[in-house]
Amino acid sequence: MDFSRLCLHTITTKPWAIEEAMDKYAGAGIAGITVWRQWLADRDIAKVGEQLRERNLEIVSLCRGGFFPAKTAKGLEEAIADNRLAIHEAAALGAPMIVLVCGAVPGQPLSESRKQIADGIAAILPLAEEHGIRLAVEPLHPMYADDRSAVNTMASANAICDQLDHPLVGIAADVYHIWWDPDLAEQIRITGEKKRLFAFHVCDWMTPTTDLLNDRGLMGEGCIDVRGIRAMVEATGFTGFNEVEIFSPRWWSKNQDEFLDRIKQAYVEHC
Numbered sequence: 001m002d003f004s005r006l007c008l009h010t011i012t013t014k015p016w017a018i019e020e021a022m023d024k025y026a027g028a029g030i031a032g033i034t035v036w037r038q039w040l041a042d043r044d045i046a047k048v049g050e051q052l053r054e055r056n057l058e059i060v061s062l063c064r065g066g067f068f069p070a071k072t073a074k075g076l077e078e079a080i081a082d083n084r085l086a087i088h089e090a091a092a093l094g095a096p097m098i099v100l101v102c103g104a105v106p107g108q109p110l111s112e113s114r115k116q117i118a119d120g121i122a123a124i125l126p127l128a129e130e131h132g133i134r135l136a137v138e139p140l141h142p143m144y145a146d147d148r149s150a151v152n153t154m155a156s157a158n159a160i161c162d163q164l165d166h167p168l169v170g171i172a173a174d175v176y177h178i179w180w181d182p183d184l185a186e187q188i189r190i191t192g193e194k195k196r197l198f199a200f201h202v203c204d205w206m207t208p209t210t211d212l213l214n215d216r217g218l219m220g221e222g223c224i225d226v227r228g229i230r231a232m233v234e235a236t237g238f239t240g241f242n243e244v245e246i247f248s249p250r251w252w253s254k255n256q257d258e259f260l261d262r263i264k265q266a267y268v269e270h271c
């Protein structure tokens with residue numbers, strides 16, 4: 001089996017701290033890792049980066065930055081400061097990319113939040129340039145438009161990328177968020193054509209979904225045509241990782257070694 005393009009997000013195996021996750025992933029022959037920032041708390045980030053490279057794990061991205069919108073000037077400044085911190089963390093870790101969950105504020109017009117998102121990314125771009133870190137805007141499913149992201153479609157993410165028009169600004173396409181979009185094929189094509197398809201995240205959509213945030217399924221458990229979307233992504237020339245990103249107390253409550261086996265099996269059969 002070929003797992004050379006399989007990447008796991010550390011949150012997928014939430015019960016494992018970074019040290020355990022890196023040993024287990026490497027032991028399972030998984031090639032890539034996307035590190036969530038919480039996994040670096042109280043750690044020497046540069047040392048973690050070294051440990052990952054020693055295990056031949058390719059650091060795909062740091063997850064996550066974003067949450068730019070705010071109702072006050074102070075809130076906007078704090079968001080930019082946190083994103084600059086994320087860039088420094090990515091540089092220390094040796095991660096070439098940061099995933100941006102862009103943010104939204106309940107009650108604030110989405111148009112205003114989108115403007116703040118574009119302004120926020122523009123504000124951190126000089127530091128991203130200094131460190132050569134790519135910024136991947138991840139459109140989130142519209143059910144999160146209230147408080148997690150005002151960027152909810154590939155078209156909306158592409159509009160922000162068009163506005164900023166910078167080679168370090170692109171898109172993280174996550175099947176969970178975009179599978180329903182009637183314009184998906186065309187938008188993936190455009191994203192690839194503009195050389196801004198930076199990342200591809202996979203999981204599945206459960207029916208019924210019992211929790212808006214934490215009920216993601218393993219590929220094959222739900223209704224997303226993961227393989228079909230992967231084909232669209234790869235038709236653009238994308239050769240990056242298939243990043244498994246699953247939030248699920250149902251899976252987290254199980255033996256994580258067995259879950260890791262199931263992920264590899266699902267990757268082979270459904271991805």
Ligand code: ZN
Nearest residue numbers: 138174201245
């Ligand atoms: Zn994602």
